[in-house]
Amino acid sequence: MPERHLEIEQKYDAGADFVLPDLGGLPGAESAADPEVVELHASYFDTPDLRLAAHGITLRRRRGGADAGWHLKMPAGPDSRQELRAPLGRPRVVPARLAGLVAAYTRGAPLDPVATLETRRTVVRLYGADGAMLAEVADDQVTGRDARGSADGQAQRWREIEVELGDGPADLLKAAGKRLRKAGARRAKSSSKLGRLLGDAIVPSEAARARAVCKGRLVAAIDNGKGPATTGDAVMAYLAAQVEAVVRFDPKARLAEDDAVHRMRVAVRRIRSALKAYRPVLDEERTEPLEPELKWLAAVLGEVRDCEVLRMRFKDRLDGASPNWLDDLAHQERTAYRRLNASLKEPRYFALLDELDRLVAEPPLAEAAARKARKELPELVTRSWNRMGRAYASIAIAEDAEVARHETRKAAKRARYAAELAMPVLGVAAKRVAKDAKRIQEVLGGYQDGVIAMEFLKAAAARTRNPAEAFDLGVLYGWERCAAETARDRLSVTWSQTLGPAF
Structure with missing residues (x-):
């Protein structure tokens, strides 16, 4: 399993004459370490048509620094990415585990080098009173080259500032950004160095x-x-x-x-x-x-x-x-x-x-x-609801009530999702239908979960040779049976409380 790390950071563009401001006094920060300079060399991998980059994903092999190795970064929210790491391994062979994690995007297409970046990084780390590393501010001098076969390999150079949150509070990130902007930095147009380098090639x-x-x-x-x-x-x-x-x-x-x-x-x-x-x-x-x-x-x-x-x-x-x-x-x-x-x-x-x-x-x-959605959707949602109603009515007369309950649960899901689809157009009326169908689905789901649990416990009891364990399994079986029967008996009450479509 690759090592995981949630990266929360903000990037800023800076000119050649930019001077990193004093970072003292930021929320929670008691001290700043002396600047540390590292040389980083990274090769970025992607499909020929840059599918990963188009989805905000970066895959690189980087040498230098404390976290040398393969890094896969995937969007996880505003200003945050899930980073997964693997050892350096072979230069042009993407670790199988990382390649597998992006397979839904690559779908068998090869992962080859698409860019190289050389970065001279000056790092300042901010620490709290308890010695915890609150944030890392990196001043990067970057040289990037497009490594694709059709590219001319012309170097691009720029400077950017990264503020990555460690154990610090969220307002530290905001305060650091405010101080950097006051000193002349600008919020970066691209969330990644690769995005800045390849620009319009990423579509x-x-x-x-x-x-x-x-x-x-x-x-x-x-x-x-x-x-x-x-x-x-x-x-x-x-x-x-x-x-x-x-x-x-x-x-x-x-x-x-x-x-x-x-x-x-x-x-x-x-x-x-x-x-x-x-x-x-x-x-x-x-x-x-x-x-x-x-x-x-x-x-x-x-x-x-x-x-x-x-x-x-x-x-x-x-x-x-x-x-x-x-x-x-x-x-x-x-x-x-x-x-x-x-x-x-x-x-x-x-x-x-x-x-x-x-x-x-x-x-x-x-x-x-x-056809107009406001006219057509009510009829289609009602049709799904009525299908659920027929399935529910069949429980009382079915030769196999278990099968009928299962079919009713499936019909309730369809009715719920049909109503959810219509909610942006039909609003509250569709929302109520979805809510009612969900209640039926959940009651039947509780019953089905209890039945599945009973089957597992029964099989486990048949395998055990330990009397105490068999007794405990029997107690659990009794609990699950009670829970399943309670859910089953609640179905008619839940159904009576539903109103059905009223468009």
């Missing part, structure tokens, strides 16, 4: 441009009064956001970050639900082939998620205890993660991502897509 992908267009059309139609939003505008804006979420959570899921698999899976489910609930808006010839592939990906993610849910559920029940049988669950979760990571390397997965990009870049809109 958003066709899919990224299409996502921005989808969102822009809907916002313009609703917020800026530039005409009524069409149903196609609403559907494509929603699909574009979910496709973006799948790719964004891909590296987080590979790293087993908290809730990442769940959120990636939800994005996949939302795409599936939208394609089903809004069939009249989309060309089925284009969308139907996506269904088995999305179902496959959801299942791979679901295997991990089921283990995560059980682990969290038992952790709450056990109140800190860690019995031996829990090791079996930990092993299952590790195995599921291995299968997930293997699946996310398959050409099948990359082909699905390509088709999802194409879905957004070349919207497969049917005739209904041109």
Whole structure:
């Protein structure tokens, strides 16, 4: 597992005559160390069309300084990036683990050197009263060269100041920036040295441009009064956001970050639900082939998620205890993660991502897509709600009530996501429908989670030879059975409290 580091920093452009101001008196800072000079040599890697840079991602191999090695930086929020590190290794061979983390962007394209940077860095570190390193201010003299085959290799030179937060408070970063600007520095136009060097060569992908267009059309139609939003505008804006979420959570899921698999899976489910609930808006010839592939990906993610849910559920029940049988669950979760990571390397997965990009870049809109959203969406949301209602009614008469409950839960998810899609257009009315459908989904989800937990505990009890452990498993089984039955019995009350669509 690569070493991780959350980098919070701000960059400033500075002229050749810029003088670094006195940094004393910044919030929490008691002292500043003497300046330290280091020479840094970095090679940046990307695909030939600079896919990583287009998404604000940098991958480099750097020599010099205390953190020499491979560095992968991915956006994590305003002024922050998640940095993952690996040892220096071989100069032109990207560590497999880091290459895997950006595979959703590269999709099999080679990672080659695209730029080299040589930096003479003068570092001043700020310390608090307790000796903690609060921030690091780096004055960088940079020489950069475009290393792509078609580039002329002409050197570019510039100076920039970086302020990276350590253990200091957020207002230290703000105060340092204010002092630097007062001394003549300017907030940098680019968030990375690579971005500054390659400039206009870094362009958003066709899919990224299409996502921005989808969102822009809907916002313009609703917020800026530039005409009524069409149903196609609403559907494509929603699909574009979910496709973006799948790719964004891909590296987080590979790293087993908290809730990442769940959120990636939800994005996949939302795409599936939208394609089903809004069939009249989309060309089925284009969308139907996506269904088995999305179902496959959801299942791979679901295997991990089921283990995560059980682990969290038992952790709450056990109140800190860690019995031996829990090791079996930990092993299952590790195995599921291995299968997930293997699946996310398959050409099948990359082909699905390509088709999802194409879905957004070349919207497969049917005739209904041109109709006014405010008129068409209520009917489509109501149709999903009614489908859920029929599924719920079938529970009482079904030969297999378990299957009927499962189908009702799936229908509740579809109704919820159909209403969520319509919320930007229909507002509060759609929000209420989504909320009601979510309540039904969660009650049935609580029941299903209890059933799955019971099955695991029953299997664990059958394997154990320890009477005390068997007794504890029996107690847990009883708890889970009570929880499942309570959720099941709450369903009718929850249903009676829903109002249904009222558009």
